[in-house]
Amino acid sequence: MLAFFSDGFGLKLLIALLLLSLFGIGFAVCRSGKKEYLGNILLPCGLIALSILFFAITFSFPEEDVGPDAVPNLWIFWTILLSLVILYQIRRGTVAPDPELGRVSFLIMIIGLLVAYYFAMQIAGYFLSTFLFLVLLMHILSYRKKLIIYLVAGGWVVFSYVVFYKILFIQLPLGYFEYFY
């Protein structure tokens, strides 16, 4: 039966089921008396889910004595076992509760900016997108001396161009501006 989940539609179904399970566990924990351990519970559950996913995929591997599935299964076994130990420790109350949440929404915005930078590099090229990324991020992080911001961002772009692109011949992405270089 597990071989069904090793590839194709079965694999996608398994991923969906595992994500739903994690969501369900998170919802259940929030409604229970262990709400302050939400992160501590979800992390080992996430590792168990990842292990189950990898284990299912190993059913598509060729069967050999010490084949490609031998060592991954060993790591999967120990990951599941030790994750269960952590969950048991949480149940017994020997694990500290989750730390206080900081400015998570601010962090998500910064990560979003980083992801946008990643995509912008491929469209606008490394140099322009890096300049804009640095200027924007320094401004968001409350640095207000505009001249220094532009000097630092511009200086880094020039340094990258000279050292990485010209001297080291690292083909930095140029995006649609390729013909200008």
Add this chain to the structure above:
Amino acid sequence: MGLLDSLLMGFASLLGWKPILAIVVGVIFGILAGAMPGLSPSTAVALLVPFSYTMPPGLALILLTSIYIATNYGGSITAVLINTPGTPAAAVTAFDGYPLTLQGKAGKGLGTALIASTIGGAIGVAILILFAVPLARIALKFSPADYFALALFGLATVASMGRGNIIKALLAILFGLLVKTVGIDSISGFSRFTFGSDMLYDGFTLIPALIGLFAVSVVFEKVEKWTGLARTLDKIDNKLPSIKEFMEIKGTILRSSIIGTIIGIFPGAGATIASFISYDISKRASKEPEKFGKGCLEGVAAAEGANSSSVGGALVPLLALGIPGSATDAVLLGAFMLHDLVPGPLLFRDNPDIVYGIFSALIVANIFMLFMGLYGNRLFIKVVSVPDGILYPMILAIAIIGSFAVKSSMFDVAACIGFGIVGWIFKRYGYPVAPVVLGIVLGTMVEDNYRRAVMMGGYTIFLKDKLALIMLTLAFLSFIYPLLKQWRERSKK
């Protein structure tokens, strides 16, 4: 010709402005390249191989080996100052180096790294000069079972990283080991866990994962706690360790240098493994192990001593037998062949001037690196005074270009960001990230040698091979002892 006469001949070949210039350029380039995440020692050496083509062979190899020895020190600079290891081996230096910077003692961190690197490098070269040929012969007798046991012993160092909860450290290492299984299996050629994506055929590259886990995750941590107020750091102390502090760590430097040289001799076991093992052994041997990971000079010394001395060790199989002991050695082998030289026993007989010229250059390069570092540290430390609003965006910019530079791959950039998020989550809930790196570094060595050993001799090979059995027993005890200690402490409470 005796050893002393050969060494004097080697030093005589350095007399002249060209060899000295080659050493100066090599050391400066090596330090800068080592400090830059994304440029590994092998890349740094490879970059100058074409420039060395028109040089006489002796001069070219002096330049390239000077770069090699300097990059390992260079990696510690960014590791200590901004928790962004310039080389994988410098990740261990960051464990105690960065906390020292946060305590305003960046000078001590950099100074300890410099001194340990110099002494470690010198000891590594000394062992290379005295024992190159016999040591190489011993190293090549290691079977896959022995390599597997050595790698497992390396994994056992995770026990020293799990402050408070060893189970979380073990889970972190297992995560790293699982991540390392993604990609094409090197024994069967079968692609594993690639989800049909050709970007995952090569698996996850070490350097983007390292930069993400160490540097990007720190930026995310700081952003989560962002107050917008200027960081108030006490005056940054750029003082070197005092004589008293040096005397306290001299034993650690000596021990880690020997460990690093020995581990560096084994092909495939490089500076990173040497650093982790040395750190673990030094922590266990220390009178104050609880200080490790919190800004302990011994921790920095243990990592850097092993890191730098492994260069001498790695050159042993290359020069004595023509077998590269590391990726950088493979590049150096290419450089030898470019100059019509064949490393091995015949090189010692036919070109002793080249061999002993290299040995002498390594000694002089170490001394020059010391002076460069002493002067340069005063400049490097200024990085710490940079406002957070500039420092963290620059760390991200360096991380992105460093990740891209490895294979000119945008996938590596995405992996770096992904590992940064993973690192932030792990650290938030008390899971150390260093074991993840250890798992990624050692994963292939553990798996490939385990499977080869079993294919060659069955599962009982690990009991029949005495050396493997001893190392496996030590590894098992290293895993079990902290667990038992933790359990006993909890029972007492």
